[in-house]
Amino acid sequence: MKPKEIERSILTNFRKTIFRPFTKAVTDYNLLEDGDRICVCISGGKDSLVLAKCMQEIARHGKKKIECEYLIMNPGYDNNNLQQIINSTKEIGIEAKVVDSTIFSAVKNSGHKSPCYICAKMRRGFLYNAAQELGCNKIALGHHFDDVIETTMLSVLYNGIFNTMLPKLDSQNFPGMQLIRPLYLVREVDIISFVKKHNITCSSCNCPMKKEDSKRARVKEIIKELKQENNIVDFNIFKSAENVEIEYVRGFIKDKKHYNSAEFFDKFH
Numbered sequence: 001m002k003p004k005e006i007e008r009s010i011l012t013n014f015r016k017t018i019f020r021p022f023t024k025a026v027t028d029y030n031l032l033e034d035g036d037r038i039c040v041c042i043s044g045g046k047d048s049l050v051l052a053k054c055m056q057e058i059a060r061h062g063k064k065k066i067e068c069e070y071l072i073m074n075p076g077y078d079n080n081n082l083q084q085i086i087n088s089t090k091e092i093g094i095e096a097k098v099v100d101s102t103i104f105s106a107v108k109n110s111g112h113k114s115p116c117y118i119c120a121k122m123r124r125g126f127l128y129n130a131a132q133e134l135g136c137n138k139i140a141l142g143h144h145f146d147d148v149i150e151t152t153m154l155s156v157l158y159n160g161i162f163n164t165m166l167p168k169l170d171s172q173n174f175p176g177m178q179l180i181r182p183l184y185l186v187r188e189v190d191i192i193s194f195v196k197k198h199n200i201t202c203s204s205c206n207c208p209m210k211k212e213d214s215k216r217a218r219v220k221e222i223i224k225e226l227k228q229e230n231n232i233v234d235f236n237i238f239k240s241a242e243n244v245e246i247e248y249v250r251g252f253i254k255d256k257k258h259y260n261s262a263e264f265f266d267k268f269h
Helices: 002-011 015-028 046-061 079-091 103-110 115-133 145-159 188-197 214-229 233-240 261-268
Strands: 037-041 067-074 097-100 138-140 168-170 178-180 251-254 257-260
Touching: 002 015, 002 046, 002 188, 015 046, 015 188, 037 046, 037 115, 046 067, 046 079, 046 188, 067 079, 067 115, 103 115, 115 138, 145 188, 145 214, 145 233, 214 233
Parallel strands: 037 067, 037 138, 067 097, 138 178
Antiparallel strands: 168 178, 251 257
């Protein structure tokens, strides 16, 4: 009965905090179209499990006629970790395909100075290939509101550039494929409340070379501290990415080329 209880809960107790923001993101950012076949990626973590359940609901009852394929990409987990992810997925009423790879061992043997970067790049490429083989035209990932604002602040504070995590992104290497983030407006605290209420077993990072992301943890702490002074600071960070007053920035980057704003507007306007 647990999957049915979870489904009812998404549409009742957590409708305001999870399902409504989820459907708002789908509508506002035009994430789904009739005929879409979505590859929903499941890592076993809280975010991907909630994403999978929301996608299942909208595929069953939404206005758009879509199909979902649920995919667990195994980059080289040990058997116990992989089985835990499979069990968690079944626990919430999702049947997922497991696709094996040797990414962990390939990264470990590469000697790359940034193993997390190269691993993420390889996993993304593998996911696109697997999604295409399943006949999908879109990949859904479980990034949420807090991931968006933290990524924005990481870029500003540590990289000296203003960019953010987009709700929809066309693939440059796989024509016709898009990456979507349907949990874009869902807050992490509500995802945590949901999995705790239903005692859903979630996996943490199973990477054998796991390193704590101290920069992201610090940014998360900074935002938390600022919210004590201004409780909408997270919302303001989020909105800043769509409220850029272009006349008041000194420059910008387009197609990997840097432009001086004043010179650009003098030339084209």
